Amino acid sequence: xxxxSQKPSRDICQRGTSLTIQCQVDSQVTMMFWYRQQxxxxxxxxxxxxxxxxxxxxxxxxxxxxxxSRPNLTFSTLTVSNMSPEDSSIYLCSVEPLSDxxxxxxxxxxxxx
Amino acid sequence: EDQVTQSPEALRLQxxxxxxxxxxxxxxxxxxxxxxxxxxxxxxEFLFTLYSAGEEKEKERLKATLTKxxxxxxxxxxxxxxxxxxxxxxxxxxxxxxxxxxxQGTTLQVKP
Numbered sequence: 001x002x003x004x005s006q007k008p009s010r011d012i013c014q015r016g017t018s019l020t021i022q023c024q025v026d027s028q029v030t031m032m033f034w035y036r037q038q039x040x041x042x043x044x045x046x047x048x049x050x051x052x053x054x055x056x057x058x059x060x061x062x063x064x065x066x067x068x069s070r071p072n073l074t075f076s077t078l079t080v081s082n083m084s085p086e087d088s089s090i091y092l093c094s095v096e097p098l099s100d101x102x103x104x105x106x107x108x109x110x111x112x113x
Numbered sequence: 114e115d116q117v118t119q120s121p122e123a124l125r126l127q128x129x130x131x132x133x134x135x136x137x138x139x140x141x142x143x144x145x146x147x148x149x150x151x152x153x154x155x156x157x158e159f160l161f162t163l164y165s166a167g168e169e170k171e172k173e174r175l176k177a178t179l180t181k182x183x184x185x186x187x188x189x190x191x192x193x194x195x196x197x198x199x200x201x202x203x204x205x206x207x208x209x210x211x212x213x214x215x216x217q218g219t220t221l222q223v224k225p
Contacts, residue, residue, distance in 0.1 A: 001159070031211055042200065042215040043157070056210050092156050096211055100145045100204060104156035 002027055002097045004105035012111045013083055020079045021108045023093035028073035033102060034066070037090040046091075049076050083112045115140045119201050119216035126191055126223050134186040134199055134219045142206030146184050147213065148177050149200040157200055160186075191223045 003026040013019050023032065034046040046066055047055040055068040069077045080087050088111050094102040118137045126132055138146065145164050149157035161170040163179040170177045174195065176187045186199055198220045202213040 004156075033211060033213075042217045043202075043213070044215075045210070045212045048210040048212070058210075058212065094156075100211075101147070101159060101162055102211070102213060103159055104149075107154075107156045109154075 002029065002095050002103045004093065004095060004103060006091075006093060006105040006108050008108060009106065010109040010111075012113060015084050015112055017083055018079055018081045019083065019110060020077050021091050021093075021110075023076045023078070023105055025074050025095050025097075027097060029095040029097050030073070031096045032070060032076045033094045033096070034068065034076075034078045035092045035094065035104075037092060037107070039088070043092065046078070080110065083110075085112045088112045115203065115205050115214050117201055117203055117214055117216035119199075119219050121219060122217065123220045124222070126188075126221065128192055128223055128225050129190045131187070131189045131191070133188070134201075134221070136184040136186070136201030136216055137182060138184070138201075138203045138216075139182075140203045140205045140214070144204045144206045144208065146179055147202045147204070148184070148186055149202065151198045151200055151218070160199075188221070191221070193223045193225050196221055196223045 005024045007022045032049045035043040046061045047057045049055045049070040067079045090107045092107045094104045120135045148160040151157045161177040166181045178185045198218045200218045202215045
């Protein structure tokens with residue numbers, strides 16, 4: 001498995017601003033993932049981030065809105081840009097240290113006013 | 114379109130009352146089916162991975178089974194600490210991003 005931490009754990013932000021969420025893992029992993037869990041909904045993949053390459057975004061998610069950095073094999077950031085109340089969600093990062101099995105961080109609970 | 118449907122949405126059990134949670138899926142070739150447990154305010158906790166029909170995995174009071182169209186999570190003699198939301202997810206063989214497709218989850222409440 002893997003131990004994953006996220007910062008911040010929660011935040012309340014004003015519309016039009018941006019928030020950067022950090023994800024740190026205790027071992028080197030090739031693949032890191034960012035998911036969104038909207039209120040009352042299940043998890044939806046935003047993008048996959050591999051070290052040394054551009055993130056791959058899922059349909060409905062764009063780089064201008066959710067820029068991702070992956071500077072090394074243990075760290076990634078997700079920025080939620082120009083926020084609106086519809087961006088209020090839990091944002092989760094996950095890693096895949098072993099084949100096919102993803103382990104999740106504790107999540108960042110974002111509220112946009 | 115690949116999708117996952119879980120039922121029931123919510124389940125209330127008395128302590129010791131065994132039951133099963135259902136996960137029905139349609140996917141263009143199954144690479145793996147995953148069960149997670151999610152407690153309020155926390156990220157999903159990995160429970161099981163199943164790869165092929167007929168496969169079973171067990172952990173304490175939980176047993177997961179897989180057929181070609183669905184998976185069951187059997188809970189035997191549950192305790193109040195088993196109360197949580199249980200999530201099912203699939204990964205398609207055709208995925209080159211590692212994408213997991215999640216169901217809506219079943220929220221289990223076990224009363225003492």
